[in-house]
Amino acid sequence: xxxxxxxxxxxxxxxxxxxxxxxxxxxxxxxxxxxxxxxxxxxxxxxxxxxxxxxxxxxxxxxxxxxxxxxxxxxxxxxxxxxxxxxxxxxxxxxxxxxxxxxxxxxxxxxxxxxxxxxxxxxxxxxxxxxxxxxxxxxxxxxxxxxxxxxxxxxxxxxxxxxxxxxxxxxxxxxxxxxxxxxxxxxxxxxxxxxxxxxxxxxxxxxxxxxxxxxxxxxxxxxxxxxxxxxxxxxxxxxxxxxxxxxxxxxxxxxxxxxxxxxxxxxxxxxxxxxxxxxxxxxxxxxxxxxxxxxxxxxxxxxxxxxxxxxxxxxxxxxxxxxxxxxxxxxxxxxxxxxxxxxxxxxxxxxxxxxxxxxxxxxxxxxxxxxxxxxxxxxxxxxxxxxxxxxxxxxxxxxxxxxxxxxxxxxxxxxxxxxxxxxxxxxxxxxxxxxxxxxxxxxxxxxxxxxxxxxxxxxxxxxxxxxxxxxxxxxxxxxxxxxxxxxxxxxxxxx
Numbered sequence: 001x002x003x004x005x006x007x008x009x010x011x012x013x014x015x016x017x018x019x020x021x022x023x024x025x026x027x028x029x030x031x032x033x034x035x036x037x038x039x040x041x042x043x044x045x046x047x048x049x050x051x052x053x054x055x056x057x058x059x060x061x062x063x064x065x066x067x068x069x070x071x072x073x074x075x076x077x078x079x080x081x082x083x084x085x086x087x088x089x090x091x092x093x094x095x096x097x098x099x100x101x102x103x104x105x106x107x108x109x110x111x112x113x114x115x116x117x118x119x120x121x122x123x124x125x126x127x128x129x130x131x132x133x134x135x136x137x138x139x140x141x142x143x144x145x146x147x148x149x150x151x152x153x154x155x156x157x158x159x160x161x162x163x164x165x166x167x168x169x170x171x172x173x174x175x176x177x178x179x180x181x182x183x184x185x186x187x188x189x190x191x192x193x194x195x196x197x198x199x200x201x202x203x204x205x206x207x208x209x210x211x212x213x214x215x216x217x218x219x220x221x222x223x224x225x226x227x228x229x230x231x232x233x234x235x236x237x238x239x240x241x242x243x244x245x246x247x248x249x250x251x252x253x254x255x256x257x258x259x260x261x262x263x264x265x266x267x268x269x270x271x272x273x274x275x276x277x278x279x280x281x282x283x284x285x286x287x288x289x290x291x292x293x294x295x296x297x298x299x300x301x302x303x304x305x306x307x308x309x310x311x312x313x314x315x316x317x318x319x320x321x322x323x324x325x326x327x328x329x330x331x332x333x334x335x336x337x338x339x340x341x342x343x344x345x346x347x348x349x350x351x352x353x354x355x356x357x358x359x360x361x362x363x364x365x366x367x368x369x370x371x372x373x374x375x376x377x378x379x380x381x382x383x384x385x386x387x388x389x390x391x392x393x394x395x396x397x398x399x400x401x402x403x404x405x406x407x408x409x410x411x412x413x414x415x416x417x418x419x420x421x422x423x424x425x426x427x428x429x430x431x432x433x434x435x436x437x438x439x440x441x442x443x444x445x446x447x448x449x450x451x452x453x454x455x456x457x458x459x460x461x462x463x464x465x466x467x468x469x470x471x472x473x474x475x476x477x478x479x480x481x482x483x484x485x486x487x488x489x490x491x492x493x494x495x
Contacts, residue, residue, distance in 0.1 A: 032357035046334040050217035078139035079157035084117035105139040168286035179276025204292030224328030230264035265313035307418035345409040
């Protein structure tokens with residue numbers, strides 16, 4: 001009897017407390033082997049394919065009798081620079097390519113200074129326009145309606161062009177289906193600054209080098225990319241001047257607001273949506289030089305801004321517009337979905353752990369060889385192969401490789417922070433870049449009650465009928481979208 005009642009508490013616990021899940025599978029080498037190969041294939045198949053694709057990539061050749069010449073090109077440069085004198089080297093390189101016209105667009109308060117600097121260039125084909133606020137979409141829309149040439153090149157105010165830039169950008173437009181053409185890029189290096197400056201300058205150069213690698217690799221496979229960089233990109237003017245384009249370009253929605261940032265992402269998605277081709281001219285004669293931030297705070301803020309744009313645009317590509325699923329299946333896997341799965345600070349340790357655990361049944365020598373083979377492949381190949389071009393040009397840059405690896409892991413945290421602050425649209429890394437930040441994500445205006453339809457019985461019946469037609473799938477998607485778009489950064493605290 002005592003034994004019977006003595007076991008009662010334990011038996012009651014067994015009934016009242018649910019059984020804890022079993023973690024016995026963690027002792028299974030089969031589980032770890034499956035995990036290792038799933039992670040390895042997902043992470044490295046695209047890298048190996050991209051290596052082959054990038055190494056075999058070829059720019060479009062220059063035609064003997066081109067359809068378009070430099071005089072068929074208008075260049076548009078939106079700028080908010082406080083010192084127009086500093087723009088002269090960049091603008092001179094653009095004008096040396098002999099475009100038909102160069103438009104400079106700036107806010108009202110900087111118009112006179114920019115106009116004076118433009119007059120000092122001593123050429124007649126430069127026009128200075130102004131708009132109300134510092135916003136790239138608005139500035140572009142100020143110039144686009146005035147363009148008369150068949151090709152328009154959008155460029156940043158800090159780029160330097162080689163003399164044959166336009167000749168190479170125009171070559172792919174021999175194809176009537178070609179809508180946009182980009183160039184390869186390099187970062188202007190600093191060689192005699194303190195090491196702290198050189199490190200951040202090199203990280204910027206490494207970022208651009210990886211981008212050259214990825215964008216050429218994906219174009220060689222299915223002609224796609226997640227973003228045609230706005231540093232310099234050529235488009236058919238008919239695309240930019242289209243009524244629908246201008247309307248949607250100025251009224252893109254994100255959550256409950258009108259989004260006025262991420263302009264180059266929008267144009268890229270528009271080309272996909274309307275089945276225009278894109279291409280990249282990867283050639284030294286078509287290689288621009290640009291500048292990125294050279295100190296820690298501004299560089300990190302710059303990376304956060306880029307990461308937010310990637311989250312917003314890739315979410316829109318995959319789940320709002322959806323055209324990439326059929327038109328660019330490889331890019332969907334290798335670029336768009338990878339945004340949601342590529343966190344090296346989680347995946348790399350898990351790969352090494354699963355490799356070690358999966359080989360628990362092997363003898364010690366073989367197990368160690370397998371582990372170190374994966375370790376060397378991870379850090380000696382995957383972290384280096386995209387930067388080979390950088391190391392070939394400057395072999396001494398190899399000293400920065402450990403910094404690149406460490407920052408790569410830190411960048412995973414940047415991506416997570418960016419995901420949690422998607423409604424933040426500040427430039428961050430430029431002191432004059434956020435003067436009109438409140439215009440970048442504006443609440444959608446409510447219809448005026450004075451022009452609303454009268455609330456008759458017929459109107460109520462029609463409204464109810466329309467509402468009932470909304471699919472359950474759309475409602476679910478709206479709930480998920482709400483999670484991504486309605487958070488406020490001030491609610492998240494300072495990270």
